[in-house]
């Protein structure tokens with residue numbers, strides 16, 4: 123298979139497989155001391171998958187699908203951040219919105235919103251004023267990608 127075709131097939135990975143992979147990844151990241159609003163790793167992972175389903179894999183703030191964000195990163199239109207713990211950008215992150223990780227306070231956020239939002243305390247304020255703008259920006263990049271048939 124040509125590498126371009128391989129890349130395309132990766133983009134269309136079916137949702138069930140995506141949920142299964144994410145569930146394993148999230149369960150591994152569970153930390154009893156940190157994620158106190160969740161009873162155990164399965165509770166944490168199940169909640170994460172429920173959120174993915176409820177929001178169609180979109181960031182709570184900018185309402186952009188993580189699959190589209192991943193496409194933008196792969197196409198070089200968006201930079202991912204390299205940290206000691208790996209790359210950030212291609213997965214949705216858990217934004218806690220308060221001092222504690224509870225189901226009521228947590229939302230799934232793209233890295234770009236999560237990183238930017240650090241200093242804004244109110245999640246609805248951020249979504250309204252900044253998330254909406256990021257959505258427009260990402261939409262423009264995706265349109266560019268689609269126009270170039272990447």
Ligand SMILES: [Zn+2]
Pocket residue numbers: 181182183184185186231232233234235236256
């Ligand atoms: Zn976002």
